[in-house]
Amino acid sequence: xxxxxxxxxxxxxxxxxxxxxxxxxxxxxxxxxxxxxxxxxxxxxxxxxxxxxxxxxxxxxxxxxxxxxxxxxxxxxxxxxxxxxxxxxxxxxxxxxxxxxxxxxxxxxxxxxxxxxxxxxxxxxxxxxxxxxxxxxxxxxxxxxxxxxxxxxxxxxxxx
Numbered sequence: 817x818x819x820x821x822x823x824x825x826x827x828x829x830x831x832x833x834x835x836x837x838x839x840x841x842x843x844x845x846x847x848x849x850x851x852x853x854x855x856x857x858x859x860x861x862x863x864x865x866x867x868x869x870x871x872x873x874x875x876x877x878x879x880x881x882x883x884x885x886x887x888x889x890x891x892x893x894x895x896x897x898x899x900x901x902x903x904x905x906x907x908x909x910x911x912x913x914x915x916x917x918x919x920x921x922x923x924x925x926x927x928x929x930x931x932x933x934x935x936x937x938x939x940x941x942x943x944x945x946x947x948x949x950x951x952x953x954x955x956x957x958x959x960x961x962x963x964x965x966x967x968x969x970x971x972x973x974x975x976x
């Protein structure tokens with residue numbers, strides 16, 4: 817239950833920030849500042865299980881741990897692991913790949929090794945409004961939200 821509360825607070829915090837952006841097309845700081853992006857991404861890794869490190873590998877331990885977050889108190893089944901694997905940043909409700917956000921993202925040739933590796937493994941880079949960093953579509957975290965990604969400027973906080 818504690819993990820769900822912390823996860824819920826992260827999402828509520830994201831929507832609070834979204835409301836404060838209104839009225840302009842300002843790009844989030846993490847899209848302009850690699851130090852901020854790296855710090856926020858590390859927080860997502862440490863506190864919210866952003867991963868797996870290499871989505872192209874099986875990463876069985878990672879998926880088992882993530883499935884256990886969503887299925888507290890039960891023995892984890894293969895079905896639950898498959899379900900956890902289906903909840904990726906690329907279909908998360910706070911993953912922004914709108915045209916406005918794409919203009920905010922720096923060219924891939926200026927990306928750090930982590931983001932470059934993500935793109936080399938067929939990930940789409942977007943922006944995570946829950947944790948405020950450039951995010952790879954093939955990864956996930958324990959604060960995943962349904963109904964994504966954000967594809968239109970109308971749905972993006974940048975377009976509001």
